[in-house]
Amino acid sequence: MKPSRLFALAASLAIPASSTFVVQCYSRLFDQRADPIVSPNVASEHVHTISGGNGFNVTMNYNKARASKCSTCNIKKDLSNYWSSKLYFTAQNGSFLSVPIIGDNNQGNLGGMAIYYLYRGGPKNDKLRAFPPDFRMMAGDSLKRHETDDFAGRAVTHRCVGGNGPETKSLPNQPCDQIRAQITFPSCWDGKNTDSANHKTHVVYPKNGNYNGGECPSSHPVHLVTLFYEVYYDTKGFKNMWYGDKQPFVFANGDGTGYGYHGDFINGWDVPALQKALDICGEDADCESRASFTMRTQSEAQECKLAPLINEPVSGVLAALPGCNPVTYGPADASPQSTCAAPKLNLKASPETLGYVDVTKSKAYRYVGCGKDVAGQRTLNAAWTSSADMTVDKCVDFCKSRAFGYAGVEYAGECYCGNSVASNRAPVVGSVGNCLMKCSGNKKQVCGGAGAISLYQACKGGSCTNAVKRESRRLAAVDLERARAAAPL
Ligand SMILES: *[C@@H]1O[C@H](CO)[C@@H](O)[C@H](O)[C@H]1NC(C)=O
Ligand SMILES: *[C@@H]1O[C@H](CO)[C@@H](O)[C@H](O)[C@H]1NC(C)=O
Numbered sequence: 001m002k003p004s005r006l007f008a009l010a011a012s013l014a015i016p017a018s019s020t021f022v023v024q025c026y027s028r029l030f031d032q033r034a035d036p037i038v039s040p041n042v043a044s045e046h047v048h049t050i051s052g053g054n055g056f057n058v059t060m061n062y063n064k065a066r067a068s069k070c071s072t073c074n075i076k077k078d079l080s081n082y083w084s085s086k087l088y089f090t091a092q093n094g095s096f097l098s099v100p101i102i103g104d105n106n107q108g109n110l111g112g113m114a115i116y117y118l119y120r121g122g123p124k125n126d127k128l129r130a131f132p133p134d135f136r137m138m139a140g141d142s143l144k145r146h147e148t149d150d151f152a153g154r155a156v157t158h159r160c161v162g163g164n165g166p167e168t169k170s171l172p173n174q175p176c177d178q179i180r181a182q183i184t185f186p187s188c189w190d191g192k193n194t195d196s197a198n199h200k201t202h203v204v205y206p207k208n209g210n211y212n213g214g215e216c217p218s219s220h221p222v223h224l225v226t227l228f229y230e231v232y233y234d235t236k237g238f239k240n241m242w243y244g245d246k247q248p249f250v251f252a253n254g255d256g257t258g259y260g261y262h263g264d265f266i267n268g269w270d271v272p273a274l275q276k277a278l279d280i281c282g283e284d285a286d287c288e289s290r291a292s293f294t295m296r297t298q299s300e301a302q303e304c305k306l307a308p309l310i311n312e313p314v315s316g317v318l319a320a321l322p323g324c325n326p327v328t329y330g331p332a333d334a335s336p337q338s339t340c341a342a343p344k345l346n347l348k349a350s351p352e353t354l355g356y357v358d359v360t361k362s363k364a365y366r367y368v369g370c371g372k373d374v375a376g377q378r379t380l381n382a383a384w385t386s387s388a389d390m391t392v393d394k395c396v397d398f399c400k401s402r403a404f405g406y407a408g409v410e411y412a413g414e415c416y417c418g419n420s421v422a423s424n425r426a427p428v429v430g431s432v433g434n435c436l437m438k439c440s441g442n443k444k445q446v447c448g449g450a451g452a453i454s455l456y457q458a459c460k461g462g463s464c465t466n467a468v469k470r471e472s473r474r475l476a477a478v479d480l481e482r483a484r485a486a487a488p489l
Pocket of ligand 1: 091092093094095097317
């Protein structure tokens with residue numbers, strides 16, 4: 001599996017002074033109209049790019065976050081969720097094209113975001129507190145379309161990488177190789193409420209100094225660690241597509257200015273572990289090693305993916321931004337879209353949401369999830385074939401005719417057979433894994449990914465059901481217990 005470029009890029013960044021440590025979210029769970037803070041239990045108004053633990057859902061609490069089985073971010077003690085609005089390009093013909101995040105490729109890898117944990121104690125060098133359980137907050141204002149010079153306004157910025165402009169609060173007015181969307185969160189907490197009606201007023205920016213420094217007011221006396229999000233959008237491919245007199249990018253919330261960029265955070269930390277890291281690190285820059293965090297690998301982060309919650313395309317070429325989000329350029333605030341009919345959530349585990357083919361009846365093989373593979377040491381190595389018109393059916397037929405217990409499709413056109421799957425190659429419970437490549441012979445089917453294999457197992461005895469939990473779309477993945485019982489892995 002090719003490593004995403006995010007790590008290399010982020011590692012070469014000038015880390016802001018007194019950055020205690022960086023949570024590297026190598027990947028994303030998905031891009032989706034979901035926001036458990038602002039729109040619990042329904043489709044949210046616009047599309048977000050969402051990273052963190054796979055306990056993420058349309059509604060969730062701290063315990064759900066802590067119950068995550070995997071995360072797209074690197075520090076193991078952190079199962080928080082981090083999200084912000086997704087960027088699109090408005091083409092001259094009126095279509096909207098999703099803008100890739102650095103690290104996205106067409107083999108199933110998704111790029112992510114970098115979350116800086118900044119130790120900014122202010123002039124009195126306050127001892128910083130970890131986020132408490134159940135804590136959540138948002139920064140930025142989705143409806144804003146004009147520049148302001150208050151701390152909330154200064155906290156949203158855009159860096160044009162490969163251009164020659166300064167950091168701007170608006171989206172850059174010139175073509176850039178990359179646009180780095182950035183937002184700093186408030187760090188002064190009222191010490192009582194873990195959320196508030198507008199998800200903002202329980203926290204404020206410092207009262208003086210700067211938005212990421214300064215003293216906390218007496219109304220919000222508890223000084224928290226400062227969060228700073230960075231998302232790198234790969235805008236190089238759009239450089240020659242500019243037209244007219246406005247910059248052509250737009251955030252998913254219909255924001256053609258950049259002033260309405262916003263971010264959200266749900267705490268999923270092992271709180272004592274975060275507090276210990278803050279205590280050890282203090283203001284020392286770059287103290288990941290002294291904090292002695294255990295890290296997930298990039299490929300573990302890549303394999304952590306959620307199935308879609310809504311049946312609607314959010315990437316590629318779109319006729320409109322998902323939801324009701326007319327593009328506005330200010331300076332007046334955008335109007336809230338209260339009359340837009342929200343689509344139904346699709347929370348069932350189904351072949352469509354989970355990317356598998358039901359061949360239980362036709363071939364007596366059951367889907368058991370998306371496993372890992374390694375080129376030099378195949379997960380299934382007893383027989384193989386490849387084809388420019390591979391399908392799940394063809395691969396299962398190939399392995400079945402040779403009486404193998406497992407068939408696996410990979411990298412769009414490869415098919416492998418074997419009789420067992422090592423436990424370190426087995427699917428992760430609750431994640432759809434990195435199997436996102438369409439089959440070379442049927443674009444409606446999924447045939448694994450790069451280093452990721454869609455696994456089908458021969459049924460034994462009477463029952464033959466796909467190993468996905470029906471009641472939960474997160475399912476998704478696999479019911480490993482059942483898979484193990486059916487054939488020891
Ligand atoms: C509009 O233009 C974009 C960019 O060239 C292209 O990708 C897209 O397919 C076009 N949309 C339609 C509906 O033709
Ligand atoms: C996600 O939330 C929905 C709506 O509350 C719920 O029906 C579903 O069971 C949840 N999924 C998981 C895996 O908890």
